[in-house]
Amino acid sequence: MSLSTDDVRHVARLARLALTDDEVEALGGQLSNILAYAEKVGEVAAEDVPPTSHPYPLRNVYRTDEARASLPPEDAISTAPQAEDGRFHVPRIVGEEA
Amino acid sequence: MGELLVTKTAAGLRNLLDAGDVSAVEVAQAHLDHIEATDDQLKAFLVVMRESALTKAREVDARIADGAGAGLLAGIPVALKDIFTTRAVPTTCGSKILEGYRPPYDATVTSRLDAADAVLLGKTNMDEFAMGSSGENSAYQLTTNPWDLERVPGGSSSGSGAAVAGFQTPLAVGTDTGGSVRQPAAFSGVVGAKPTYGRVSRYGMIAFASSLDQASPFARTVTDAAWMLEAIAGHDPMDSTSIPEPFPNLREGLEAGVGGMRIGVVREFFESEGLEPGVRDRTQEAIQRLSKLGAQIVEVSLPHAVYGVSAYYLIAPSECSSNLSRFDGVRYGLRVDADSAEEMMAATREAGFGAEVKRRIMIGTYALSAGYYDAYYAQAQRVRTLILRDFAAAFEQCDALISPTAPTTAFRFGDKSDDPLAMYLNDIFTIPASLAGTPAMSLPAGLDEKGLPVGVQVMGPVLGEQVMFRVARALEAEIAFDPTPRGPNALELG
Numbered sequence: 338m339s340l341s342t343d344d345v346r347h348v349a350r351l352a353r354l355a356l357t358d359d360e361v362e363a364l365g366g367q368l369s370n371i372l373a374y375a376e377k378v379g380e381v382a383a384e385d386v387p388p389t390s391h392p393y394p395l396r397n398v399y400r401t402d403e404a405r406a407s408l409p410p411e412d413a414i415s416t417a418p419q420a421e422d423g424r425f426h427v428p429r430i431v432g433e434e435a
Numbered sequence: 436m437g438e439l440l441v442t443k444t445a446a447g448l449r450n451l452l453d454a455g456d457v458s459a460v461e462v463a464q465a466h467l468d469h470i471e472a473t474d475d476q477l478k479a480f481l482v483v484m485r486e487s488a489l490t491k492a493r494e495v496d497a498r499i500a501d502g503a504g505a506g507l508l509a510g511i512p513v514a515l516k517d518i519f520t521t522r523a524v525p526t527t528c529g530s531k532i533l534e535g536y537r538p539p540y541d542a543t544v545t546s547r548l549d550a551a552d553a554v555l556l557g558k559t560n561m562d563e564f565a566m567g568s569s570g571e572n573s574a575y576q577l578t579t580n581p582w583d584l585e586r587v588p589g590g591s592s593s594g595s596g597a598a599v600a601g602f603q604t605p606l607a608v609g610t611d612t613g614g615s616v617r618q619p620a621a622f623s624g625v626v627g628a629k630p631t632y633g634r635v636s637r638y639g640m641i642a643f644a645s646s647l648d649q650a651s652p653f654a655r656t657v658t659d660a661a662w663m664l665e666a667i668a669g670h671d672p673m674d675s676t677s678i679p680e681p682f683p684n685l686r687e688g689l690e691a692g693v694g695g696m697r698i699g700v701v702r703e704f705f706e707s708e709g710l711e712p713g714v715r716d717r718t719q720e721a722i723q724r725l726s727k728l729g730a731q732i733v734e735v736s737l738p739h740a741v742y743g744v745s746a747y748y749l750i751a752p753s754e755c756s757s758n759l760s761r762f763d764g765v766r767y768g769l770r771v772d773a774d775s776a777e778e779m780m781a782a783t784r785e786a787g788f789g790a791e792v793k794r795r796i797m798i799g800t801y802a803l804s805a806g807y808y809d810a811y812y813a814q815a816q817r818v819r820t821l822i823l824r825d826f827a828a829a830f831e832q833c834d835a836l837i838s839p840t841a842p843t844t845a846f847r848f849g850d851k852s853d854d855p856l857a858m859y860l861n862d863i864f865t866i867p868a869s870l871a872g873t874p875a876m877s878l879p880a881g882l883d884e885k886g887l888p889v890g891v892q893v894m895g896p897v898l899g900e901q902v903m904f905r906v907a908r909a910l911e912a913e914i915a916f917d918p919t920p921r922g923p924n925a926l927e928l929g
Contacts, residue, residue, distance in 0.1 A: 345797070352756060352800040353763070354793055355781035364797055370856055371798060377745040378814045381821060388816030389823055390646045391676060392872030392897045393633050398675040412539035418770035425765050430776040 339369045440465035441602040442919075445511045445659040448605065452499065452510045459492035459499070459510030463554050466512045470556065470603045472929050476584060478576045479598040481517050482525055483557040488512070491554045498552070507662050509552035514607040516595045517558040518565055519544050519650075520639040528641045529561040529573045529591075532787025533768045542639025543671045544608055544650050551666045556604055559594025563789045564759065565615055565643045567591045568861045571852050572791045580623055581920040582887055586845040589619030592627075592653070599625045599653040600918065601926050606663045607653045612644050613747050614841070614865025616651040617877040621840035621890020624879045624918050626907070627653050628660045631898050632872035633678035635664075636671030642758040644751040645676075647869050655918045657878060657908045661685035664900070678898075685904050693909045694729035696902075698722070699833035702736050704864055709842040713883025718839045721880045721891045724913045725837065725906070735829040735836065739821040743866040746822070748859055749802050749815040750870070755792075756799025762787065794855060819870045826871045830896040835906045838864050840877040840890035864892060874900045878907050879916040886922045 340348075345365050349356045356364070410423060419426040440462055443451070451457040467485050474480055495510040520526050520538035522545075527533045541549070548555065562572035570578045570593025578593040580586040581601040588597040592609025596619030599607050609616040611629040620627025628651055635650040642648060652663035668682035700722055705715065726732050764770035764783035771782040788796070802811035829836060841861055851858045868875035873894060880891035893910070895903030920926050 340801075344801075348797055348801045348804065350781075351804060352796050353760075353777065353780045353784055354788070354796065355778075355785040356793070357785075360790075360793070364794065367794060367855055368797060368801065371748060371794075371859075372801070374856055375745045375749045375798075375802075375811070375815075378742055378749060378818045379810065381739060381742060382814060382817035384817075386817040386820050388813055389820040390816060391633065392631060392823065393678050395633075395676065395678075400672055408539060413766075415539055416536060416767035418764060418768070427765055428772075428774060428776045428779050 340365050441469045443605065444656050445508070445605045445654065445662055446656070448511055449507065453505070459495040459554060460489060462510055463488050463492040463512060463556070466556055466604055473601055473603060473926060476579060476926055477581060477597050477601045477603070478578045479559055479594040479601065479603060480514070480557045481527060481560050481575060481594070484524065484555055488554050488556050495552050495554065506551045508548065508666050511553050511606060512556050512604045513548055513553040513663070514556050514559050514595060514598050514604045515545065516561050516592050516607070516609045518561060518610055518641045519608065520641070521545050521558065524558065526558065527575070529563040529575065530787065530789070530792070531574045531769065532762050532784070536767050540639060543636035543673060544667050545639065547667050553666070559598055559607060561593055562591035563792050564641070564755070565591040565610055565612055566755070566791050566795055568614070568618060568858050569846070569851065571848065572789055574789050577848065580845045581926040582623060582922060583845065583924040584926060585924050586847050586887070587622065589622035589845065591615040592619050595653050596620055596623045596625060596627065599655060600920060602928060605655060606659060608663070608667065609651055609653055610640060611649050611651040611869065612647045612751060613869045614862040616653065617865045617875060617890070617892060618841045618862065620653060620877040622845040622888065624888030624916065624920070625653055625655050626657055626660045626876065626878045627651060628664060628876035629868070629874060630664060630668060630900050631678065631874045633676050634668045634682060634900070636674040636677050638671055638673035644754040645758060646754060647751060657904060657911045658689065660876070661689060661904050680898070683901050685901060688901060688905055689908050691905055692728060693725055693906055696730045696835070696906065697733055697833040698725050698730045698906065699733050699735035699829050699836045701740070701836055701838045702734050703738070703740055704838040707842055707863060709860060710839065711843045711883065713844060713885070714839045714842060714889050717880040717883065717889040718837070718891050721910055721914065722837060724910060728909055728913060733833050735832055737822070737825040737829060737867060739818060739825050740867040742818050743822060743870055744859055744863055746815040746818040746870060747862070747866045748798070749811045750819070752795040752799035753802045753812045754799070756796045756803060759792070759796055822867055823871045826873055826896070834902050836894040838892045838894070840864060840892040844883045844885065844887035844889055868894050873897055874903050876903060876907055878911055879918065880914060881916060
């Protein structure tokens with residue numbers, strides 16, 4: 338597996354990382370090397386082997402349906418880089434209408 | 436008195452506090468003074484909580500004076516890796532993206548230690564978002580190894596390991612995802628103990644790889660590590676992966692010895708190319724000691740362990756790429772302004788994350804992207820099943836496993852930082868138990884020919900912390916390791 342500069346830029350866009358040109362170049366080689374090593378997982382474990390994510394079998398973990406206190410809104414918003422009227426403030430997401 | 440107090444174990448301090456020979460304030464003061472005297476060299480702490488530590492110590496003293504029962508950790512100093520949220524106290528996770536962040540809530544680990552009346556001294560340095568094996572990925576400072584200030588302390592829990600090894604605190608909590616407590620414990624001559632995945636709540640522990648992350652204690656003795664683990668472990672309804680079973684009393688049977696037990700030696704780990712002779716020799720001596728103590732030594736095989744690093748470097752980056760999407764300049768931490776939300780997020784993340792974090796986000800994003808999920812993440816989770824089965828088969832033949840913790844002793848700063856893959860391979864012996872979710876701990880086995888500590892790893896079956904600690908305690912008593920850092924470049928303890 339070898340990643341082109343375009344591949345790296347595409348992944349960076351998906352990951353919301355405004356990488357510099359130097360970073361794009363360095364990462365192309367590094368990711369190719371790391372993925373080549375990681376691809377060894379394909380040598381074993383046929384599709385009939387189930388995947389594991391937890392050593393202790395747990396399923397459908399629910400809490401009881403009881404109202405309880407949660408983090409007060411003013412605490413939740415206290416850490417925001419920019420807030421307004423008790424809301425998180427962000428730049429425009431939807432383009433301006435024509 | 437101050438200098439003597441910092442050399443005490445938590446158990447030793449407990450005796451002094453209970454007998455009224457020393458106050459919690461004196462204990463806290465001695466450790467705070469020692470941090471002040473040594474942290475210019477060690478750089479283990481990102482935040483020292485002098486005032487709140489002394490306030491807590493005074494409360495504990497009042498409670499002891501009132502005759503109110505004091506718990507095991509009452510008045511005992513602890514330090515927390517800066518990955519655990521602490522209400523109103525800066526929590527950075529070693530990253531610039533969280534510089535200045537003061538969380539509005541405490542992690543479960545934080546609140547349990549407080550409820551146990553432990554005295555929190557401060558927050559310790561770490562590789563950014565716990566990604567690293569040397570501590571060199573911290574965005575703030577380079578923690579040094581107390582045994583040789585020119586060498587790395589190991590990572591990612593670099594500050595917690597170095598603080599315990601440098602006598603700045605008898606106890607500290609780290610997190611172990613692929614070896615991030617066991618490997619720094621090995622590098623700095625202390626004990627680091629990862630329990631079964633799900634034993635300690637992840638609530639308020641900033642997520643790196645959610646299916647692997649596990650809070651784990653550092654201490655200078657096996658007994659102290661057991662005390663701390665008991666204080667933080669147990670079911671927590673705030674973490675849906677938390678195991679809904681009571682945590683065992685590790686102190687019971689701790690001294691029962693290994694007579695009649697069967698200890699498995701993992702064959703493949705001794706065939707590893709990068710294993711240093713000093714590490715191999717100390718581990719083999721440890722195996723001989725267990726045999727001398729009456730354990731039966733059996734050879735076992737973990738045939739799929741060789742695929743562990745490959746699986747890990749798909750699973751951990753995949754989960755991190757998802758977890759770290761929350762750092763987007765909206766709810767907390769850094770924001771770099773831009774005209775659109777997407778540009779703001781991309782600029783914020785570019786400026787706030789370091790090179791290793793970006794590298795792992797990129798690997799993970801790629802591995803999870805359309806068309807690759809099955810070949811990478813799903814396949815890695817299948818390999819995980821094979822490794823789990825290997826462990827289950829091994830534990831049919833024996834009660835516990837023993838191996839080296841890391842293939843090398845502490846390396847010099849910069850030695851591996853240019854080669855990510857070489858750095859990743861330092862976790863080759865710790866990753867299998869992380870993927871299997873089984874408990875594993877490192878304890879000091881002696882020094883190599885360079886005078887650097889060697890760690891030996893004891894591994895137990897799922898939920899088998901008691902047997903693991905019993906083996907570790909027997910081995911510790913036989914090895915009788917002196918944890919005082921020494922050597923030409925060692926930290927001056929004053």
